[in-house]
Amino acid sequence: MSYLHFIDTLQSIADGVLFGATYSLLGIGFTLVFGVMHKINLSYAAASIGAAYASLIVLSVVKAPAIFIFLLAGLSGGIIGFVIYVVCFRFIPQANPLATLMSTVGALLLIDEIIVHATVGIPVPYPALFSDVIIDAGPFTLRGDLMFMFALGCLSMLLLLALLYRTKIGIATRAVAQQPVAAQLCGISIPRINGLTFVITGVVGGIAGAMIGAAIGVLSPLLSLPLTTKGLIVTVIGGLGSIPGAIIAGLLVGGFENLFQYFRGVTERDLYVMLLLFVFLVFRPGGIFSPAAGRD
Amino acid sequence: MIKKSLTLFATLGAIAGFVVTSPAVAQERSVKIAGFGAKSGVVRVFGINSEAALKAALEQINNAGGVTLGDGAKGKIALEYYDDRCNAEEGISVVRRIASTEAIIAVGPTCSNVAESLFGILQKKVGDSSDSGLQFPIIADVAAKGGLAKISEWAFRNVPSEFEMYKSLFAWVKTQYPDLKTIYGGVEKDFAHSNATFGVIKAQAEASGLQLLGQGEWLLNDTTFSTQVREMKRANPDVVAISAHPFTTCGVLKEMQRQGVKPKLLIGLTSSSSIETLQGCGVQAEGIVIPTSFAPVTPEAVKAAELVAKFGGSADLHSAAAYEIGFILKNVIESQKVMGKPDTVAADREKMRAGLAALKETDGLLGKVGRTADREAIKPFLFVHAKDSAWKVLHKPGS
Numbered sequence: 001m002s003y004l005h006f007i008d009t010l011q012s013i014a015d016g017v018l019f020g021a022t023y024s025l026l027g028i029g030f031t032l033v034f035g036v037m038h039k040i041n042l043s044y045a046a047a048s049i050g051a052a053y054a055s056l057i058v059l060s061v062v063k064a065p066a067i068f069i070f071l072l073a074g075l076s077g078g079i080i081g082f083v084i085y086v087v088c089f090r091f092i093p094q095a096n097p098l099a100t101l102m103s104t105v106g107a108l109l110l111i112d113e114i115i116v117h118a119t120v121g122i123p124v125p126y127p128a129l130f131s132d133v134i135i136d137a138g139p140f141t142l143r144g145d146l147m148f149m150f151a152l153g154c155l156s157m158l159l160l161l162a163l164l165y166r167t168k169i170g171i172a173t174r175a176v177a178q179q180p181v182a183a184q185l186c187g188i189s190i191p192r193i194n195g196l197t198f199v200i201t202g203v204v205g206g207i208a209g210a211m212i213g214a215a216i217g218v219l220s221p222l223l224s225l226p227l228t229t230k231g232l233i234v235t236v237i238g239g240l241g242s243i244p245g246a247i248i249a250g251l252l253v254g255g256f257e258n259l260f261q262y263f264r265g266v267t268e269r270d271l272y273v274m275l276l277l278f279v280f281l282v283f284r285p286g287g288i289f290s291p292a293a294g295r296d
Numbered sequence: 297m298i299k300k301s302l303t304l305f306a307t308l309g310a311i312a313g314f315v316v317t318s319p320a321v322a323q324e325r326s327v328k329i330a331g332f333g334a335k336s337g338v339v340r341v342f343g344i345n346s347e348a349a350l351k352a353a354l355e356q357i358n359n360a361g362g363v364t365l366g367d368g369a370k371g372k373i374a375l376e377y378y379d380d381r382c383n384a385e386e387g388i389s390v391v392r393r394i395a396s397t398e399a400i401i402a403v404g405p406t407c408s409n410v411a412e413s414l415f416g417i418l419q420k421k422v423g424d425s426s427d428s429g430l431q432f433p434i435i436a437d438v439a440a441k442g443g444l445a446k447i448s449e450w451a452f453r454n455v456p457s458e459f460e461m462y463k464s465l466f467a468w469v470k471t472q473y474p475d476l477k478t479i480y481g482g483v484e485k486d487f488a489h490s491n492a493t494f495g496v497i498k499a500q501a502e503a504s505g506l507q508l509l510g511q512g513e514w515l516l517n518d519t520t521f522s523t524q525v526r527e528m529k530r531a532n533p534d535v536v537a538i539s540a541h542p543f544t545t546c547g548v549l550k551e552m553q554r555q556g557v558k559p560k561l562l563i564g565l566t567s568s569s570s571i572e573t574l575q576g577c578g579v580q581a582e583g584i585v586i587p588t589s590f591a592p593v594t595p596e597a598v599k600a601a602e603l604v605a606k607f608g609g610s611a612d613l614h615s616a617a618a619y620e621i622g623f624i625l626k627n628v629i630e631s632q633k634v635m636g637k638p639d640t641v642a643a644d645r646e647k648m649r650a651g652l653a654a655l656k657e658t659d660g661l662l663g664k665v666g667r668t669a670d671r672e673a674i675k676p677f678l679f680v681h682a683k684d685s686a687w688k689v690l691h692k693p694g695s
């Protein structure tokens with residue numbers, strides 16, 4: 001391997017890992033809902049992109065600095081998350097997992113079509129914060145906006161972990177995830193915790209959607225499906241229900257994705273990411289950090 | 297006496313009624329046509345623009361008295377527009393549905409993959425009794441992949457020839473920028489139009505003497521382009537040609553700006569000469585040169601752009617084709633003496649096909665449009681470039 005190839009390899013990994021922070025946040029959203037309700041919310045990535053769109057609308061009405069777009073996207077994501085909970089989970093029999101799964105597929109398509117109809121499918125410019133900042137680190141260049149996204153992603157993850165492990169709400173959420181019947185006997189309202197979980201994951205998803213929009217500089221309804229796929233891959237590789245697993249897997253998938261692209265080209269890239277998924281399913285079906293049965 | 301008067305009055309009334317209502321019925325006769333394209337999904341904008349352009353053209357025709365039918369009566373052209381979601385199966389299903397109505401022709405589709413599959417279900421050769429394919433004329437307005445009309449004699453296109461456009465563009469580049477020697481390509485690999493057009497760009501660039509240094513590839517919904525642009529930067533080409541639609545074109549242009557890639561000339565895909573590119577990355581697209589078959593540079597084109605906007609669409613190289621098709625159909629309906637009656641639908645469809653096949657030239661918004669023997673259009677075109685976040689005419693070949 002020549003020096004140039006070595007540098008390019010490292011650069012590809014660095015770019016991929018930095019962008020992978022967004023995959024981690026999406027993976028956390030998928031995994032948290034699964035951990036608490038043992039259900040997959042397939043509309044999650046679409047809702048994240050929907051929240052990013054909503055933040056643009058809010059920002060156009062409320063004149064605030066562009067940096068607030070992450071906060072607005074988080075708030076929008078929380079609201080959308082709660083609506084999805086009410087529509088797709090609250091009143092649908094929990095004993096029928098297929099019904100909730102299909103309702104979230106419906107929500108995914110609905111959100112996508114709402115975006116497409118509202119924007120006529122035309123990509124919408126999104127505030128590209130720190131996009132002009134380029135950090136030259138020796139032979140590498142690091143994008144300022146991706147560094148910011150990575151830092152914001154890490155901060156969001158830490159806040160989420162603090163919420164789950166240092167607050168009463170977090171204890172209640174983990175109790176519902178581990179032993180729902182016991183939690184109910186202790187006076188914890190399961191529907192309330194479930195709803196709250198969707199709000200929390202919605203906030204995380206909204207921030208992830210805004211990060212993706214800011215990193216690309218444009219929002220498009222084209223983003224929903226590939227991000228749903230990436231979120232699911234991250235969730236499975238990380239281990240269903242494991243937050244640390246989702247974080248590590250997001251960065252791993254981001255890095256490998258770029259690496260595969262560098263070595264094998266874009267047409268084979270997704271094939272190798274899928275192969276990575278198969279390797280995990282065969283050799284470590286529970287994911288990187290598979291939680292012990294009944295415990296997180 | 298009274299009874300006789302009443303009978304006479306009733307008879308006169310009936311005659312008067314017949315006399316009055318007959319022309320009324322004739323006036324209300326309508327020739328039904330159908331339009332179809334992507335009105336949902338991520339390429340919805342194409343369907344919206346095409347429908348608006350068709351409606352704008354038909355409003356012009358109908359307000360000017362409509363069309364003269366085969367029996368001398370006047371008729372209006374009525375349009376029903378369908379959504380094919382840019383999906384081949386949906387497109388086939390939509391056209392089968394249209395064929396079961398009284399529509400005498402369909403205008404569409406948006407996507408080349410739909411057109412390719414759809415034209416395959418039409419009867420290949422007219423009059424071939426052994427071919428049970430659908431006998432229904434279709435004229436494409438947007439589907440841009442070259443040579444699709446060859447598939448069936450019932451298929452027509454009013455789509456510009458990208459082969460001619462890029463051939464002319466690179467010939468012009470050779471005369472205007474003789475110092476440019478190398479080119480690097482970028483292609484959206486998983487979209488039929490951009491991928492096929494890249495083949496045309498590559499061939500024409502090399503034919504004009506440019507040396508291809510390499511090509512970067514990405515997918516329609518990709519979000520990061522750092523690897524591709526890094527290789528592009530290392531190749532240090534004089535010209536960069538991007539064959540991609542606005543979303544990824546903007547992504548690549550932004551990454552090129554970040555990495556400081558500044559080629560002497562930037563060339564884009566026909567479909568990117570749209571408002572989407574300027575909205576998404578007007579600053580980064582500054583200077584990009586794109587050949588297009590529509591720009592509001594003639595009085596007819598300016599008027600068409602205004603009318604299409606009135607119907608909620610935007611006139612561009614794709615929808616302008618739909619606008620022109622409206623007037624082409626009017627001429628064919630009149631020259632072929634289409635009847636526009638429920639019992640003449642099959643005959644009217646054959647007349648429309650024969651009429652379109654016989655055309656040697658039609659009127660276009662930028663000038664005369666030639667017709668080839670394999671039912672394609674030879675449309676006039678020009679080169680535009682992005683300047684101050686607007687598309688400005690850079691050069692008109694032949695002028």
